[in-house]
Structures are given as C-alpha cells and as structure tokens.
Amino acid sequence: MQLDKVVAYHKALADPTRIRMLILLAGGERNGQTLAEKLAVTPATITHHAAKLREASLINERRDKNTIYFSLNDYFLKGNAEAALRLICRGADGTEGEENMEEELERTRASVIRHFFTKEGRLKHVPAQLKKKLIVLEHIVSHLESGRKYAEKEINEFIKPYHEDFATMRREFIMHQFMYREDGVYELNPREMWAKWQRLS
Amino acid sequence: MQLDKVVAYHKALADPTRIRMLILLAGGERNGQTLAEKLAVTPATITHHAAKLREASLINERRDKNTIYFSLNDYFLKGNAEAALRLICRGADGTEGEENMEEELERTRASVIRHFFTKEGRLKHVPAQLKKKLIVLEHIVSHLESGRKYAEKEINEFIKPYHEDFATMRREFIMHQFMYREDGVYELNPREMWAKWQRLS
DNA sequence: CATCTAATTAGATAATCATTAAATTTATAA
DNA sequence: TTATAAATTTAATGATTATCTAATTAGATG
Numbered sequence: 001m002q003l004d005k006v007v008a009y010h011k012a013l014a015d016p017t018r019i020r021m022l023i024l025l026a027g028g029e030r031n032g033q034t035l036a037e038k039l040a041v042t043p044a045t046i047t048h049h050a051a052k053l054r055e056a057s058l059i060n061e062r063r064d065k066n067t068i069y070f071s072l073n074d075y076f077l078k079g080n081a082e083a084a085l086r087l088i089c090r091g092a093d094g095t096e097g098e099e100n101m102e103e104e105l106e107r108t109r110a111s112v113i114r115h116f117f118t119k120e121g122r123l124k125h126v127p128a129q130l131k132k133k134l135i136v137l138e139h140i141v142s143h144l145e146s147g148r149k150y151a152e153k154e155i156n157e158f159i160k161p162y163h164e165d166f167a168t169m170r171r172e173f174i175m176h177q178f179m180y181r182e183d184g185v186y187e188l189n190p191r192e193m194w195a196k197w198q199r200l201s
Numbered sequence: 202m203q204l205d206k207v208v209a210y211h212k213a214l215a216d217p218t219r220i221r222m223l224i225l226l227a228g229g230e231r232n233g234q235t236l237a238e239k240l241a242v243t244p245a246t247i248t249h250h251a252a253k254l255r256e257a258s259l260i261n262e263r264r265d266k267n268t269i270y271f272s273l274n275d276y277f278l279k280g281n282a283e284a285a286l287r288l289i290c291r292g293a294d295g296t297e298g299e300e301n302m303e304e305e306l307e308r309t310r311a312s313v314i315r316h317f318f319t320k321e322g323r324l325k326h327v328p329a330q331l332k333k334k335l336i337v338l339e340h341i342v343s344h345l346e347s348g349r350k351y352a353e354k355e356i357n358e359f360i361k362p363y364h365e366d367f368a369t370m371r372r373e374f375i376m377h378q379f380m381y382r383e384d385g386v387y388e389l390n391p392r393e394m395w396a397k398w399q400r401l402s
Numbered sequence: 403c404a405t406c407t408a409a410t411t412a413g414a415t416a417a418t419c420a421t422t423a424a425a426t427t428t429a430t431a432a
Numbered sequence: 433t434t435a436t437a438a439a440t441t442t443a444a445t446g447a448t449t450a451t452c453t454a455a456t457t458a459g460a461t462g
Contacts, residue, residue: 003217010214015450016204032409045451047410066408066459115261115272124381164376216420233439246421248440267429267438403462410457418449427440432433 012056017041018049022072025059029071113139123163126172133172140169141178141188150186155179213257218242219250223273226260230272314340324364327373334373341370342379342389351387356380 013019020039024030032050036043050070053059062069112135116124123140127133140162150158152170159166170186173179179186214220221240225231233251237244251271254260263270313336317325324341328334341363345351351359353371360367371387374380380387 003220006220007215007217010211013211014208014215016208017450019204019207033407041450042452043409044411044453048450051410063459066406068409114263115274218420234437242420243422244439245423245441249420252440264429266431267436269439405460405462407460408458410455412455413453415452416450418447420447421445423442423444425440425442428438430436430438432435 009056012052012058015049015052017045018053021046021049021053021070022058025070025072029062029069031067031069035070112136122161126163126168137172137178141173152184152186155186210257213253213259216250216253218246219254222247222250222254222271223259226271226273230263230270232268232270236271313337323362327364327369338373338379342374345380345389353385353387356387 013022017039021035024035024038030038032043032046036046039046050059050061053070054061058073060071060073062071112127112132116127116132116136117139123136127136140159143158155170155173156166159169163169173186174181179188181187214223218240222236225236225239231239233244233247237247240247251260251262254271255262259274261272261274263272313328313333317328317333317337318340324337328337341360345359356371356374357367360370364370374387375382380389382388
C-alpha cells in the first residue's frame, strides 16, 4: 500500500526548517553551509534535514569539488501532492464493503448537502468535484415542480435564494440535463434526473 | 508568517492513522467508535487525531444525539495542497506565463483599495461595480482570523471601523460567500482563507 | 605528505507526539 | 431521578525527532 509513501511525503514537509530549505532552493541551488547560515542552524542540522528530504525524493544533489549543491525536485513535489489527494479523496484500495451501497450513497448525499448548504439552505459555493456538483444541482432542482413550465425570469428568481450567480447556475442545469429549454421555456427533465442518480456510484 | 500554516497542514497529514481516518471519511461520514473499530485503536485515540484534523480544518463535525459524525472537508484539502505547492515552487501547477496577468491583477487591486479607502483605512463608500465591490469586501475580510468563529456582535464591532452600516456589510459578506453563518455564528469561508495567504507569498 | 574546507557521523539532550487506561463529561432514554 | 452510550479529558509511557557539540570522513590543493 502506498500509505507509507504519502505519510513519508507529508512528514518530510512537516517541519519549518525543511520548508524554509525548500523555499530557498526554489530560488536556485545552494550548498550546505549557505543554507546553514541563512537558516541560522549548524551544518549538521542541514545534513540531517537534507537526508529526510532526499528520502522523500524532494531534492537532488550535485557535487562540485568539496561542495555539494542541493536543488529542488519539483517533479516529485507535484506528483506526490497529487497522489496524496487522490489517495484520500478516492479511497485507498476499494476495500470498502459493497453491502449497502444505497445506504452509503444516501449518507454521502446527506453529507454533501450538509457541507455545501447553510442552515438557511443557501449554497455556500459550487463544488469543484463533478459528483458533488451534481448532488448539489439535483438538490436545488428538486424543489421545482415537475411537469410545470417556467419562464426564464421565474427560474432566475427561483435560483437567487440559493445562489447569487443565477445565470451560471441556470446554464449548469441545462448542461447537466436536469432541465431542458424550448423557446425560452424551461422544464424539469424527470427521466434524466433519475438516470443521473444511477451514474453516481 | 504563513509558513506555520503550511507546516501545520503537513503535520496533520504526517501520520498514518490520520490518513486512514481521512480515507474512511472519504467514503462518507463516520462516528468516533466506528472509526476506532475500523482502525483498531481506542476512541481516545480517535478523539486525539480528530482534534488535530479539526485544527487543520480538514474535517467537519455534526452531532446527532450522543453521536458525533465526522466528515471530510476536501474542498479545504485540495486548496491547501495546491497552495503549499505554490509556496515552495511557483508555477508547479503548470500555470507558466501567468505572471503578467497576476501582476496586472494585483495592480488593479491596489488601485481599487487606494481609491476606496481613506488613509486611515476607512471605507469611503461601497463600490457600485461588482468587481470592485468584491475587491473591497475581500480586503476587509482578510483582516479576520481564519478558522475562528465570531459572534454577530463581534463581526459588527469588526466592521464598524471600516463602515458605519455594518448590517449591510455583514450581509454582503455572506451574500458573496466570504463568510458563512451557522446558528448565529460567523466564520470565514475556508476558500478565502487560503486564497488569502496564497497571495501573501 | 600535510593542510584546508565542506560535509557527515556519533552521541546527548530536550521536545514533541501517539497511544492507552481510567476518570469525567455530555446528552439521551427509561 | 437514574441509567446508558458516546466522546472527551487526564496522566503516564514509550517512541520519534530536532538540534547541538565534538569527532571524523572525503576531496582538493599546496
């Protein structure tokens, strides 16, 4: 499991001296003594931290005569950060039980709603992640009457209490097919709504 | 300095038990005992780690009867990961060549601030144009402590030095999602939090 | 060779931290 | 009220870790 790797990565960045080393290195390569001076620590301390950063593949080294120059390894920095996010956000290795997916789904849904809406029912902000965005959109749209036809103005007024930017919101509704528009008249798309739900697992 | 926050963030993720907690929470909200069982530790340990994760704004909590349910705050997770990357190596996100736009933006911002605030830092009047209004609001709100909870009274007192009509101002904060309110308690929107110190580097 | 310089290692100390058992708090239910 | 269930706090322990000083290694140069 790559858990250890993620932990190691974060551990490497969980120290102020090491972060400051990296910040300095972002400005170009430096040798040990220079780093020690700028950070007001002994060379021994730099060696210690350099070892940790090296283990996490966050820096590279180059030797010139008696001096060793350290430099950033941005490739790993970026890669590791993304890997960590993926690990957490998508779950580890799918060991989650499949027994009651329905229950799980509803819990997730409730969690998303609670998270993104204020107690007054106002949308805090639009989720970046598609899955969550769909949940949020679905939640809002579910307060519309199905089968009824709405003028654009009505839709705007309907959205406003949820979100300031009703134009974008309206576009999202159409784009994700929660509603369809015909001759400036908007209507809920009940069938699609249901289909969307199935896709959410 | 914002360094502490970066360190704190990474420290929070620098422990296998906490990472595994987050992975579990990515599958939906869970209460303390459930987490303790699945991770084979005592509830006390979960409490300990939950506190750390809470301090780093990585999780949310909800109480239902005697049970406290934890859930992931992945919006914040993602934001911090990206912000940390930018602190260390600029342009790590593949956003090369945006320096000019960034500079331009900052110039505009400074100009707006200079124009709408007195030398003493008081707001002359609320800009009519949305874009400028947002800059002004953002500027004021940036002086609030992130992560801290404010009573309505505190918010009013905070606004007064900037603007007389604190009620309107407060409403603007909420409306434009710089803050959110829950049970009469106000809190900075985390999104703004990292947007803020991202700008500081 | 002898010497100088940069870096590393070794050992020691103090601080931080993860974990647990036991006691306590908090909120519900009877 | 009393009983119960979940969570937190407290205090202790063992492990890890950041940092230093002093000694040592590795290369370079005279």
